[in-house]
Amino acid sequence: MTMPAYYDFCSRVKTISGENAMEKIPGLLKGLGVRRPMIVTDRGVEAAGLIDTVTEAIDGGLDIGAIYADIPVDSDYRVVDDGAAVYQNNRCDAIIAVGGGSVIDTAKGINILASLGGKSLLGCQGAGTIRRKLNPLAVLPTTSGTGSEMTLVAVIADTERQEKMLFVSHFLLPDLAVLDPRLTRTLPDFLTSQTAMDALAHACESYYCMEKNPVSDALALRAISLISEHLLPAVRNPAETSARLALANASAMAGAAFSNSMVGLVHNLGHVVGAVCHVPHGTCMSILLPYGLEYNTHRREKAIGEILFSLAGPEIYAKTPEKARPDKAVEQIRMLNEDLHNITGGKHPRFLGEIRNKDGTPAVPRSALPEIARKTMADGARLPNPEEILPEDALMVLEHAWAGIHLDRSRIRKGA
Amino acid sequence: MKKEIIGTSNKVLEVDLAARRFWVSEIPVGDRELYLGGKGMGLKLLFDRLKPGIDPLGKDNILVLTMGVLMGTGAPCSGRFEAVTKSPLTGIMVTGSCGGPFGMALKTSGWDAMVIHGKADEPVFVCVDSGGATFADAAGIWGTGTAAAQDTLLAHGSGAMVIGQAGENLVRYANIRSGSRFLGRGGIGTVMGSKNLKGIVAKGREYKIRPADKKRFDRANKRFLAHINNNPVTAGSWRSYGTNANIRISNAAGILPVRNFTAGSHGQAVKISGETMAEKFDTRHDVCKPCAILCGHRGTIRGEKRHIPEYETVTLLGSNLGIFDPEIISDFNELCAEYGMDTISTGGTIAWAMEAAEKGLIESDLRFGSDEGIAETITDIAFRRGQGAMLADGSRMASKTYGGEDFAMHVKGMELPGYDPRGAFGQGLSYATANRGGCHLSAYMVGVEAMFGMADPHALRWKPYMVKFMEDIFSAVNSLHICLFTAFAVFLEPPLIRFTPTFIIRHLNQNFSLLALNLMDASLWPELWHAVVGKRYIPYLGMRGFYKAGERAHVLERYMNIREGIAKKDDTLPRRLLDEGRTCDHEAKTVPLDSMLKTYYRLRGYDENGIPREKTLEKLGIGKQTK
């Protein structure tokens, strides 16, 4: 491991994992001085009956102040304002967020507003607003992928100004992340596969990006091996709690790793593809991940080779000569995608051209690629990538990913 | 006509409490020459018998009682006996000297030393006479105080030593009473308690002790007495006021411990000074026999005849707790005497408890300056009740459990006596290196530095040498065995010192120590000693040999301590003395121990870790089996 000359790492979330993890929530929240938490979630989660599971698990220990389930898929600051009003009217003193990335981000926003006081989140913008500990926030992720439970960012949309408000502070890290297999019980197989591939992308990217550090490395490697070991079983057999718990753990660890070492090309392109063509984030990740590794191999040969160790296990790692390890790792991921494609009956796409909208039309037309490539310049994930990404580079990678062919190494610009 | 012993009988009475039997062994002639008697001999006897690493409160510990050769000859201040054992308070060797009648009784029963092995199943006491030892059931007196127990035992002989309830309950600093004197420090009484031995009584008056060379002895003795009677300390202040005469001096020099050593002097100190007490309590002498200094006093306190508390008691149970009422201090003193507890360690431990309570480490109502609860605490300690159970283990153990190690004033587990070394750096070094722990009788540097002004208290030059020199001498004096206080007379009375102005002595002493100290004439002691043992089998040692014998005893004790795990890490002072300056000093001074320690080790022939080098041991003849 080469030690970076400088790094910083912060992941101050208390993680509880286990098949009965939810039962520990009341005790831990009481330790944080909580009496009346508010549960924040969305309709989908509520409909799946997860809220009942949660309230049952924490029943008796705490007095639930309110359940706020009105979070739409495309949440914005007004939802946050409403939520904070509910919070204040019910004299709550903590938030329990149950849901995916959007719910968690909204919950973080509600927490900012509720802790700092005020009527609207618009008043809380600007650097240095959040400078003290917020009220306790417990997060119960229902998907194993985004890793939002371990990140210090909250992105809240401002639909009127067509902007995204970005809140970054260490105080936005939740106090509690609860990983319980009961929470991911209802996730369909193709979502499981996509979100897990999202986590895998987090882990792999954090292992080669510029901010990589010993801690994020160790977390990432562990996350990769957990995913490679448990993803297929979890997709094949959703009833297997231990595999789902392992994926939830992997997601959290990948989240902790990438929120500190950041993500690169895969997310850079993925974010834009998602935004332009409305493709689910996990899908983009699973398709682009091999290209991210290939594109950066000349800068991070050793690190990408080491990913193979976690991905394929020590036997294959030992058998593969050092030079061939990065390629082998890429191949492993492609094989994984292929397997998932087969298991989910084609719902897990392998390349961009294969993604279909609900009506069957291609979601990412080839003609959209130049626009996507241009927009990658405005995405923050281009900075941590070890190799520079300019629109021409992005286009080159996208074309390969669209067609689903290996990246042509000779076309990667390596600089002088 | 009584039987006579010329000088020494060299007979050792060895007692096994478990088997209730005794046997007799001989002190080899070679040992007599190397270790003189008293402390040196006791250490040597213990060294030959004690396995290292045993539990001091277990059955393997051995208690050795020895007498000096001068005892019984009528030499002034010679009525002292020595006890040597492994201390439960410090876990290392402890030696204690006591002036009670037991020593004389044992010696005049024909024994030069007594060694106690094993542990009795049930409380016993031992009666000694010239024929040996008998064992008697002590169930009747088990649980009584020292005074009552001693009275009972004295029916069997002329001198007894007993423990009180503190020793029975294994308070780690319990002491032994003999007459009205105490074998104070390091928990020798606890060792007796752990052996279920309530007391020992010796018949005495069976033999007459005669010096080998009567004429020479009388001549030396006469000079010795004259010195003692001329000296302003021995015949002046101490004879009039006891050791409490030091209170005023300490207060003025800023070495009086006040409130657990946070200050060096106090405005009310005069209230507890010897002068005030002598006036207030109408004191009379009450001393060990035979004595020429007469430092012990008795007076009327609260309407009854009581002993006047001694300097260390007054400071540790008085000023160090913020109490300046001699009557109250006397109450505590009486309690400690009754229970058989070391007043210094008791005071030191209570002071720790007070500070710990003040800082919220323990829950207690004890507060500095208030006498409330102290008497109850002393009783609790003696019976190991409630919080007393924790304090009964001494401040080191208590602070290891409850914290507050930075203000637990002990060295190697033994609580510090009543001199604050931040006003006398040499004393600081002496505390750190004293073999038995925080002890002022290893080398009385405050005397040189603060009392007689013969050295600069805050200078460092030559201090290690002075400490070593004094340690050797004190060790030798304790091996004679004679009262340490005679040192004032022996050193200060010879004409060379007497007629030289103090400032010159001070200059010489501080800057040409090697020369100045070796010019001092201490030949009286070896002279007395040799007059008693006679030249029939031991050559005259001379001053040099006498010092060397002291050094031998000191290094032997160190060597035995090393076997128990002592090293440089333990030769240190409480953090308060090393780190915290006092407000009473002009500049906050702390003891610069490290630099002195290094030189001291070199002078002593120890390696940099404080362990005696092979060569040193060889030179002194330690470890060799003598026949």
Next chain:
Amino acid sequence: MNIDRYPEIRPGKKVFKKAYAFVVLLVVGRGIEAADRVDGEVKDIVRGLPEGFTFSLGVAPSGPWMVIRKEKSGKLRYLGWRRFGKTIELDMAIRNIEAAFRIFTFRESTAQAHNNGRFSVNGNLPNALAIMRIMDIAEIYLLPKIIATLAVKRYPDRRELPPGRKHFNRLRIYLRAFSPGLFRVVYRNL
């Protein structure tokens, strides 16, 4: 306890490092202004910025700074080192002078510094990314290759930026940066 033994400490200033950072910021600021008139890619990027867009780059908390604005003409203009009286939409600050010195002595590339969290960015992120790209380009022109490779992530090879164009543009940028305009800016800021 005598609390005077532990006096309050008012830390001093690092004059030399600040002066150095000042000079570098001056040169880079003028360089960016010049690059906008010379390099095509910079022109493209600037076109995407809103009009009147003002940004500052500097060292937190007490300077020095450089302030650049997109004028009505659509060109960037270096406004000097004073921030008073200017509405700054994008504030990019290096967190301390020591980090700034490391960056300006090219011991840490801009991208690496950004990844190490040396910059605190307050404002619209896409614009910040655009500015960083402009700075990279400006550095490629302003600095000799051996130093510029330390400062940027990928130094363009011959295919990406032909040497002829590079040296020609570099000359133009230098001429513009140190033209009399420099003295005007300095004068106006004094």
Next chain:
Amino acid sequence: MQTLEYEFIAHPRILYGDCSLEEIPAELAENDACKPLVIASREAVRRKLGKTLIRAFYDSGCIIGGIYDEVRDYAGISLALNAAQLFRKRGCDAFIALGDRAAADIARAANILVSHKTDTLLPFFNGETPSRRLMPFIFVPTCCTGASAAGRTLFIDNRRLHSDYYFPDVVVTDRRMSLPCSARCAAESAILAMDNALWSIIDDNQSPMKNAFAHAALKLIGDNLSGFLKRPRDGKRALPIANAGVLASIAAANARPGIVRVLGEELEKETSIPAAVFIANLTPAALFCIQKNESPLPGDLLLAAAGMDAYAAVPTEQLGRRGAEAIIEMFESAANEIPEAAISRIPAHLLAEACNNAASREMVNFGADDAMAVLEMARQEMPWQTHDNGERK
């Protein structure tokens, strides 16, 4: 199969490397603080590290409320009370601990005193938990850090208090600060860090996050130890080791204390010989005891200590044993720098007492017999030690 039943928290923000000291003012600002009180160890100030810290505050606009430099090796309440008094009088709003564990503990204790506006820790000794809103607390380890300074334990006046709030908010490892003061100190720090990492991996609570931290720590040590011991003042080697100490202490804060650590601390209490000396000598014995009881050692040890290539080359059934060997080799190379703890020279009743005390500590999962067995084993000659036993003595 891992069970994944665990709780884990790694509160501190870790800053490492070049120029990280200068980040402190910005970190303070992020915590809404601007006037820190520095609690420094005497040793650190003697080595002029206090001045370095002040220089890092140049041009930051922060005022340092004072440098309280009375801390030596013992954390006592008196110092904490004084520090709290200073803090209040100066109107400070954050703590910076500069030094070793004692300095950090004084800062923690003073933090509780000022945050709770109280003058006594007694309620906390009796089990009260501190509130969530303590003052920001930044820790700059210098040397001899005892490797648990960054953890969640407040060790003051020989009492151990545990709470997640005792974690420092920020731990700064900087080349100017965290180099060891001597070869001995270097070896001791490495040993304590290794011990923390080792026992958090062996702990039966197999949390992957804790293991990741421990793994990172052990790997950093494994990569750098030999060079570090040769040249302890070389920042390239020493800084990763110092960082490993921080990571290991975070891992250890989430695991039960290892038998060797507890035993070493209890023996230190009895004999006042530093715990690291015992740990260095007892670890091989303890690992051997575990193997003798046929409880498998996790293969992670080898992976962390020797790296992927070595791990991949070893057959599965030998992973535990080879891992133990690799670890022992590391311990022994460090142990060469410190004196041998002659266990046989320590009185038997003290050993027994230490074992009993160790077994009665909270959260431990071994009995006095196990501890005694380790000590017994340490006295014997161990099979893998035979080759170099001669030269050590």
